[in-house]
Amino acid sequence: MEEKIIKQISLFAENKPGRLANIATNFRNAGINIRAFTIAEAGDFGIIRMVVDKPDLAHEVLHDAGFTVSETSVLGVEMEDVPGGLGKIADVLGDQNINIDYAYAFVTKTEKALLILRVNDIEGAIKVLNSEGVKLIDMADIQEI
Amino acid sequence: MLEYWNPLMERMPVDELEKMQEKKLKSLVNYVYQHSDFYKKRFDEAGVKPEDIHTLDDLKKLPFTYKSDLRDTYPTGMFCVPNEQLVRFHVSSGTTGKPTVVGYTKSDIQAWNTSLARALTSIGVGRGDIMQVSYGYGLFTGGLGLHYGAEEAGATVLPTSSGNTEKQIELMQDLGTTAIACTPSYFLFMNEVANQHGISIQNDTKLKVGVFGAEAWSEEMRARIEESTGIKAYDIYGTSELSGPLCTDCQFQEGIHMWADMFLLEVIDPETGEQLPDGERGELVITTLAKEALPLIRYRIGDITIINKEPCKCGRTHPRIMRILGRADDMLIVRGINVFPGQVESVLMTIPEVGEHFMIIVDRINELDTMTIQIEMTDEAFSDKVNDIISLEKKVQAALKNVLNLAVKVELVESGTIPRSMGKSKKVIDNRKL
Numbered sequence: 203m204e205e206k207i208i209k210q211i212s213l214f215a216e217n218k219p220g221r222l223a224n225i226a227t228n229f230r231n232a233g234i235n236i237r238a239f240t241i242a243e244a245g246d247f248g249i250i251r252m253v254v255d256k257p258d259l260a261h262e263v264l265h266d267a268g269f270t271v272s273e274t275s276v277l278g279v280e281m282e283d284v285p286g287g288l289g290k291i292a293d294v295l296g297d298q299n300i301n302i303d304y305a306y307a308f309v310t311k312t313e314k315a316l317l318i319l320r321v322n323d324i325e326g327a328i329k330v331l332n333s334e335g336v337k338l339i340d341m342a343d344i345q346e347i
Numbered sequence: 348m349l350e351y352w353n354p355l356m357e358r359m360p361v362d363e364l365e366k367m368q369e370k371k372l373k374s375l376v377n378y379v380y381q382h383s384d385f386y387k388k389r390f391d392e393a394g395v396k397p398e399d400i401h402t403l404d405d406l407k408k409l410p411f412t413y414k415s416d417l418r419d420t421y422p423t424g425m426f427c428v429p430n431e432q433l434v435r436f437h438v439s440s441g442t443t444g445k446p447t448v449v450g451y452t453k454s455d456i457q458a459w460n461t462s463l464a465r466a467l468t469s470i471g472v473g474r475g476d477i478m479q480v481s482y483g484y485g486l487f488t489g490g491l492g493l494h495y496g497a498e499e500a501g502a503t504v505l506p507t508s509s510g511n512t513e514k515q516i517e518l519m520q521d522l523g524t525t526a527i528a529c530t531p532s533y534f535l536f537m538n539e540v541a542n543q544h545g546i547s548i549q550n551d552t553k554l555k556v557g558v559f560g561a562e563a564w565s566e567e568m569r570a571r572i573e574e575s576t577g578i579k580a581y582d583i584y585g586t587s588e589l590s591g592p593l594c595t596d597c598q599f600q601e602g603i604h605m606w607a608d609m610f611l612l613e614v615i616d617p618e619t620g621e622q623l624p625d626g627e628r629g630e631l632v633i634t635t636l637a638k639e640a641l642p643l644i645r646y647r648i649g650d651i652t653i654i655n656k657e658p659c660k661c662g663r664t665h666p667r668i669m670r671i672l673g674r675a676d677d678m679l680i681v682r683g684i685n686v687f688p689g690q691v692e693s694v695l696m697t698i699p700e701v702g703e704h705f706m707i708i709v710d711r712i713n714e715l716d717t718m719t720i721q722i723e724m725t726d727e728a729f730s731d732k733v734n735d736i737i738s739l740e741k742k743v744q745a746a747l748k749n750v751l752n753l754a755v756k757v758e759l760v761e762s763g764t765i766p767r768s769m770g771k772s773k774k775v776i777d778n779r780k781l
Binding site for chain 2: 210212214215216242244246247249251268269270271272274303304320
């Protein structure tokens with residue numbers, strides 16, 4: 203079950219010019235590739251969430267650059283890139299009373315859509331999604347996207 | 348170590364103490380009205396007569412006295428006795444204007460010594476102790492004050508005065524100093540010099556107690572001193588206008604015992620001058636009950652503190668003042684409400700998620716004052732859910748509102764972005780153009 207958990211990098215950033223550029227520069231210098239990326243914006247600050255190919259290195263690099271950064275466990279769900287794909291996942295989790303804290307999606311090169319999910323019960327979610335035949339990707343898959 | 352210099356006085360029930368204060372206050376107002384042209388004029392201008400003062404509650408009818416009054420009447424215009432009754436002068440440095448002169452009768456000196464003897468006894472300093480007085484001797488009250496206070500308490504005084512640090516350490520070792528009085532920063536410096544010479548205060552000297560004051564210092568500094576030198580560090584309070592260093596905290600280190608037979612304390616709102624209830628933070632106002640040459644009525648000493656009238660664990664019943672939180676001059680007025688940076692700090696420090704750095708930003712937007720408190724996001728407090736961060740902001744906001752009575756904006760900023768300072772850190776940015 204453990205291997206189906208993806209380490210997402212979350213960091214706190216003030217909503218001001220240059221913050222993103224700073225992160226990008228740090229990643230470029232460290233040879234880190236961003237696979238998925240989103241910003242949750244809330245007025246003066248934002249939370250930047252990223253799935254990267256080398257999460258531990260990314261954590262270290264950002265921490266050393268002075269950012270407040272954490273690694274968060276999330277799920278990567280592979281969906282058919284067709285209408286109704288998202289609805290199915292949401293239904294399955296909702297039936298089991300598992301709450302989605304947040305989600306963001308991106309499309310891969312292989313015509314699949316990838317949904318990143320943070321849920322309140324990650325093990326329960328893995329169990330129910332597995333039993334419904336939903337494919338969860340792991341860190342090895344992330345490297346290859 | 349529960350010893351008292353004067354157990355009956357120090358443990359007197361509070362109601363009896365207050366009765367005594369009332370009696371002393373009544374005779375004090377008569378005394379100053381008769382012996383000082385300054386006070387007579389002040390009272391007359393305020394339309395108050397000595398016979399209007401019956402109870403401690405009547406204190407608030409009396410006009411305040413200010414440091415500027417001492418300067419305006421330089422050198423001795425406020426004194427209540429002719430010069431030939433004085434046995435000593437002290438002169439405070441004039442960093443903020445003209446110097447101020449304080450005179451002492453024999454009985455003033457005796458009261459000062461008694462105050463210190465009680466205080467030193469409360470921290471276990473007395474007969475058998477060797478007290479090194481490393482405050483400056485001279486016009487400044489620290490050196491001579493502690494000198495005679497420690498003698499009165501029964502200790503043997505080593506009057507090193509300040510400076511010549513190597514010699515201080517040598518004498519400390521050779522004569523077996525057990526207690527020292529100086530500024531906390533000088534003591535830290537002394538410790539540094541000792542260490543440079545391979546001497547450990549903890550292992551190579553007999554020092555067990557330090558009496559530190561004459562500059563602002565914090566509980567954190569106390570912990571650092573005690574940890575690095577193995578001594579107990581006590582806080583001493585007093586200013587030259589009140590005679591000099593006078594009172595200390597006791598072995599329990601929970602506030603400075605201000606002898607009720609010598610001082611009548613009030614805490615006021617610095618802006619309105621209204622008395623505040625016990626336990627509220629405000630500007631300390633002191634009326635001296637045992638001074639002859641230069642009695643002070645409702646003297647605006649300018650320090651911000653809280654009065655605690657609960658009897659102490661040590662058995663002493665006299666009111667305590669909590670560690671001085673700053674000067675009235677630091678106060679901000681935001682939408683008509685008084686705010687001290689120290690208040691903000693103490694609220695923030697009770698919230699575990701908040702780190703030690705913060706900044707208060709005051710601005711005026713559309714004719715309305717706004718106050719924003721910036722705090723740094725910490726690794727411990729960080730959650731990647733927006734709601735968690737917003738609820739932290741709200742929690743801090745509610746705690747501040749509760750204490751300040753003022754709606755403030757709380758802004759979380761990235762760690763490391765609030766400027767650090769080597770000396771006294773700047774905690775307020777006031778952008779208002781007043």
